[in-house]
Amino acid sequence: MEYAEIEKEASDRLDRHFISVWEDCDALVAEGIREFRDRWANYSVHSHRKDPRNHLKDAHADIKKETDKRPIGELILEVLDPKVSAFLNSLPETHFHFFPNPYWNLRHAPVQDSQSEFPLVRNFYRRVSVKYGPKFKAETPLTNLIVMMGFKSAHDSIKQQLRHFMNTEHQCRPIDFRFQATVDNLLELLWMLHLTPTRFKHHSPDIKINARRKQTYCELCGQRNELAEYFYRLDNNLLDPDDQQEANDEQKKKLQLSHRYCTRHRPRNKDGLTWNPAYKSALQSKEQFEKEFRRLQLHVAGAVEYKPVLDDKELRSLSAEELIDRFFYLFLEGKTVTQEHAQAYFEYVKHNFKCPIAVEGETKRLIDDAIVRLTGAGTLLGADDEGKLRDIARHMVDSRLTDRKKQILVLKQGLNQTQISERLTELEGKNISPQAVSKALGVLDVRFFLD
Known part of the structure; x- marks a missing residue:
């Protein structure tokens, strides 16, 4: 009860920056997550530079611009990696290799030389070692994965290995529950980082456009913003004749298209003079x-x-x-999509594609059909x-x-x-x-x- 009350108090205090700490989580990792959740509001997942400006040091995190925040990788290196590394090093050999770390998996025998049923994972680690090898360090397990795969893929990789652990090694021992809870807690943290929106995305390099203008969803709904919608229609040959005519003046077109809102929620109507009531209504909510x-x-x-x-x-x-x-x-x-859907698809691929494959042609068609059939892709x-x-x-x-x-x-x-x-x-x-x-x-x- 006392543990639940502490978490409830932290949730009320941190609001949307709250990351829960599981009760059975390893004490050292739990300490790192608590420190991380108290500080991560001042960091950004897409900042690539430090901000030396003194006037921002005491500013509230919520009023800082995303570009004024420090890189989240710094906080992960400082707070989480030492704790996670110590936790992994304390594990017995039976549990150690169920956490996907490219540094260990490349330089130690169990993954590189194993004849297990995960050849694709093993070959993938071997290929990326050439590109990322110098960046891998034994004491930075989370950073190794994030640098190589990003938050979403790192989350998925750890989740796959945890599922394999649950099916093959979990025997309801205290160490099993501690390992499971700790890894699940790290999965929740990575997913929260993945959900943190990226402010900028780049279009293809052959399109001359300001790369710092985002091409994502409208800030007020689920439609593409005007800029993203224009390039989507351009790439798929869906432009109307009027759009083609306006596209002749590319600079003019860039200035007209909003990179924040869709056509329905743009602040002003197309005449540029009157305010859009749909924008004002959506902005209030x-x-x-x-x-x-x-x-x-x-x-x-x-x-x-x-x-x-x-x-x-x-x-x-x-x-x-x-x-x-x-x-x-x-x-x-x-x-x-439920866990049963995902497990059915995982079992289908495991039993039908045991050897390394090139995902193209007929193989790609079979896998795409399996995704739709077993997971409800496109409908769920x-x-x-x-x-x-x-x-x-x-x-x-x-x-x-x-x-x-x-x-x-x-x-x-x-x-x-x-x-x-x-x-x-x-x-x-x-x-x-x-x-x-x-x-x-x-x-x-x-x-x-x-x-």
Whole structure:
């Protein structure tokens, strides 16, 4: 209980910069994660330089520009790598090699010379050793992976090895639970870093354009921003004749296209004189939109685990936040790629492609078909479906789906309106009438009703 209270206090204090620490996590790594989460707001995942300007030292992290923050790699090297390295070195040999570290895996026999069923991983490490070898150090396990693979691929690689450990080595010993909890905790941290948005992306080098203008999603919804949409249509030969005519003056076109907003949410109308009401409306709800989007991301990625409880007595004991978690669980149920989907695809590839393969031609077609068939790709939501998740978040905000309405939708699964009003009165400490519940249900968008 005391541990939970400490984590709750840290969550309230850090808000969106909070990273949970698992109770069974190795004490040294847990210490590093606590220090990391207290400091990482002042760092950026895409900054490549230090900021020597003294006037920024005491500035609040939230008001700093991303380009004014220091590189996140510095904090990982300082705080996390020594702790993770000490933890890995304390492991027995049976556990040590279940953490993918290119330095150890290249210079020690178990991975390089093993005749295991992971030849693709072994060959990949051998190929990248030429390019990244000088940067690998034994005492920097996380940095080794991030430099070579990035946050997302490093997360996936560690998760694959943990799954292999659970299937082959886990015997419910204390060391097994400690290893599992520690690696799971590092996976959550890497995923949070992956979710931190990159401010700038480069287009192909043959396109003459300001490389510091981002070509991602609109800041207020899930559509591409105007600049990204233009290049997408250009690359796919989808430009209208009017667009082709305007494209003749490239410099003029670059100045007209927004790299922050889509056509619907651009600040001014095309005449350049009048304000766009859709922009003003969406801007007022931007904070709530980002909050809903982050909730969706975390639930889809599995970072927030929730087990539904159907018993009415248990239902009445839930807090408001737990009701909101239940809403996202029930709303996304059947819409997301599950662990069973991923495991089915993993088993398919493992049993059908045991030897190194060139993923092209007929082999590529077979694998693509398997992805669609076994994971529901294209129909189910995955952690990388950022545009779809942003659109859902925008619909939630535009439909005025408040946290109270989410609670009502969940409570509606087993209670009538009078019981719902009593439950909400108990949760909020103020009287909520059945009429207020009925009015809230009457204006809800049917897309968010729970089946």
